[in-house]
Amino acid sequence: MSKGAVIVTGASRGIGEAIARELAAEGYDLALVARSADKLEALAVELNGATTCLALPGDISDWGDVQRIVEEVKTKFGAVYGLVNNAGVTRDGLLMRMSPENWQAPLDVNLNGTFYFTRAVTPLMMRAREGRIVNITSVIGLTGNAGQANYAASKAGIIALTKSVAKELGGRGVTSNAVAPGFISTDMTVDLPEKVQAEMLSQIPLKRFGEGKDVAGVVKFLLSPEASYITGQTLVVDGGMIG
Numbered sequence: 587m588s589k590g591a592v593i594v595t596g597a598s599r600g601i602g603e604a605i606a607r608e609l610a611a612e613g614y615d616l617a618l619v620a621r622s623a624d625k626l627e628a629l630a631v632e633l634n635g636a637t638t639c640l641a642l643p644g645d646i647s648d649w650g651d652v653q654r655i656v657e658e659v660k661t662k663f664g665a666v667y668g669l670v671n672n673a674g675v676t677r678d679g680l681l682m683r684m685s686p687e688n689w690q691a692p693l694d695v696n697l698n699g700t701f702y703f704t705r706a707v708t709p710l711m712m713r714a715r716e717g718r719i720v721n722i723t724s725v726i727g728l729t730g731n732a733g734q735a736n737y738a739a740s741k742a743g744i745i746a747l748t749k750s751v752a753k754e755l756g757g758r759g760v761t762s763n764a765v766a767p768g769f770i771s772t773d774m775t776v777d778l779p780e781k782v783q784a785e786m787l788s789q790i791p792l793k794r795f796g797e798g799k800d801v802a803g804v805v806k807f808l809l810s811p812e813a814s815y816i817t818g819q820t821l822v823v824d825g826g827m828i829g
């Protein structure tokens with residue numbers, strides 16, 4: 587029997603795909619969201635089995651797309667138990683040379699997208715008096731980073747949004763938490779120069795880069811009954827990097 591329906595954004599690859607695999611194995615119905623329809627369909631077909639897995643392509647920075655997707659989830663599953671806001675983008679560059687467009691892109695996807703999905707599922711979770719929201723932020727949202735002012739601002743915004751939602755919805759049985767990964771090996775990080783990667787590795791006490799499943803396991807925990815008294819928190823998953 588299903589443990590309830592969970593929406594996972596950015597599920598076509600990387601951390602989101604690892605989260606989808608972990609949650610399917612755990613017995614949740616899934617609504618997978620990402621821009622690329624083909625990869626998403628293939629993953630949904632693969633994960634369909636004991637529970638139902640839907641592929642719902644769309645752009646999370648588009649409020650109309652988000653409303654359409656949540657309506658489809660409501661029609662199919664009737665309720666939404668969990669929301670994992672994972673989709674995200676970077677547009678790295680030094681502030682001095684950053685165009686307003688490059689400043690805006692991570693805010694549109696990372697912060698607005700997280701707000702849009704949270705806003706769209708809130709009435710459903712409030713009515714059910716139950717719900718789990720898990721937002722994937724980044725250690726960069728806690729520490730800042732040269733060359734990532736736009737990304738850092740979007741991820742810090744997600745942490746503040748997470749805490750505010752925890753305060754607003756706690757009385758309705760809805761928890762809101764964030765997970766802040768450090769360096770996780772995915773398509774987002776594979777293109778970083780070797781020198782940068784070596785430098786980062788030297789700063790990780792556990793002496794390895796993270797994997798998608800390191801983050802997925804923490805998301806699974808935050809959706810579980812064992813985490814029912816945790817809300818408004820940011821769990822750092824970085825091998826000890828920021829200390």
Ligand SMILES: NC(=O)c1ccc[n+]([C@@H]2O[C@H](COP(=O)([O-])OP(=O)(O)OC[C@H]3O[C@@H](n4cnc5c(N)ncnc54)[C@H](O)[C@@H]3O)[C@@H](O)[C@H]2O)c1
Pocket residue numbers: 595596597598599600601602619620621622644645646647672673674675695722723724725766767768769770771772773774775
């Ligand atoms: N990889 C890391 O080291 C790392 C570290 C800290 C935080 N994070 C965060 O983890 C999350 C996942 O990162 P990843 O490394 O797996 O990234 P990735 O680039 O491999 O995958 C990103 C996913 O987001 C989706 N996406 C991007 N823009 C979208 C949009 N407008 N609408 C719908 N879907 C969209 C993509 O389709 C893809 O599925 C991101 O929020 C990222 O900021 C990653």
